[in-house]
Amino acid sequence: MGNVNIKKRGSVYQYEFEVPKITSKRRRITKSGFKTKREAMEAGLIAQHNFFFTGTKKEENTMIYADYLDYWMENYFENVIAKDTAKRYKESFKTLKKVMGHYKLNEIKPFLLNQIALELSKYSKSKVGLNQFLKVIRSSLRDAEGYFGYIEYDPSSKLKVPNNLYFDVKKT
Template identity: 25%
Template sequence: MAKFKQRGKTWSYHIYLGIDPLTKKRMEISKGGFKTKKEAAAAARIVEMEKANGTLIKESRMSFEEFAKDWLKSYGRSGVKISSVRAREKEMKHFISVWGPFPISKITKKMYQDRILDLSEKYSHNYMDGIHAAGRMIFRQAVELGLMKVNPTENFKLPKRQSSVEDLEKGEEEYKFLEKEELADFLKLCQSEGLYMDTLVFTTLSYTGLRIGELLALKWPDIDLEEGKLKVTKTLYNPNNNFLNYQLLTPKTSGSIRTIKIDDMLVTMFKKHKIKQNEIKLKNNKVYKNEGFIFARDDGYPQLRKVFETRLKRLLKKAGIEKNITPHSFRHTHTSLLIEAGVGIKEIQQRLGHSDINTTMNIYAHMTANMEEKASQQFSKLMKDLLL
């Protein structure tokens, strides 16, 4: 019900709209300057009709930063992984840095478009997908809560970026892997120069294609040493490299939950490791936290990813391998060996735990091209030697 007030010779209307869902403050819409009460009442009726029909929006003065942080809290309570919450938090900071104190209701499509175009000059298309996704979610909720009229992300498509030479070179870097002979030499070096668990870790990565987080999350019940099978049901999440603050999350995608067949050599290595680990448990029984982790520290906590990254760099240097090899590179190494062995794309997809066949296809195409290039170079060298 509208209320009317007279100030001097003019009239104004005041209509109660309810409580703001975010600020919990009373919301009211008012307008003055009417010559008569009748004019104010006529204008008020239009507003009341819009309110009744659900078409009235009282734009919020809440700042973008305030709303985005409130949105992140509700997003975190919706059952998503903590890793997803951290990703969204990082992505929305790209908007907060320019719009922080700005009222969210005043952000326009032009402002959003300009910000995305600016960021697209700095970041990869994949990362921009995440930033744009965060923007869409934030503004969609703002519209749903009636805090703004127009969603600035509506009908906006992320611009396709023309690949530069630098981008292509970075893309090559993503699929770095060890050749068969390089892998054999590297694993031999692990046996002679590696520290405790190095040989088992890097052999397992290269023989199974596991992600490093999946490997570090493995527990003894996940391995059937009699059948030679390994189950992947979780991944270790520890972004701060604090051994006390780890979390076990579901794998990257539903397709990542899988069972992998492992060969007799790897089974034998796991059996020997289990004996060694039992000795460590007895020795450190007062401090050992027995959670069943296979790749555990001497106190039972799962080993840190950073530890194996550092050990890998040390071994690569000793091996004289100058490629930018990371723990994930062993996953690509495993893929390349599967392709070389003639394993089909569908089987590779299942073994690697790719939910989307296109992911497998992209890697397959890249590595096949790499092998074709290598074959061409070897053929050219052979012919040169024959012709000399």
């Protein structure tokens, strides 16, 4: 495994690293368009790790969360889980799509999920209702990582119910 090299190309940065020769020609994997040198280095290290340990160049997933929810329900959830549970989950889809449906799967991070949880507390009347939304988010992102492989890690594993909830503030 070689080093990840960073180059500046105009106003953006690019990473590149060498991969083993197959046909006696040098091969490099490169990607450009990073705003900072640090972003390019982090992306390059991840790409290099994926190439050498999974054997493939992993493409970025540009699927948005709203489309993924529909895909997840249709192709996995309805076939594996009981119909009543699927019905309950579908009820929360409308609100989830409204609040976080426009985010790409690879943009969803733990901090963003905590902000979304605060936003979802405006649509919920209690902690139980909020937990239902969070349960759908956790299940869907866990399957996006483990079952479908759309994301590298599950950002919802660090998700906690915020203390400053909208419905708690409203009552006082």
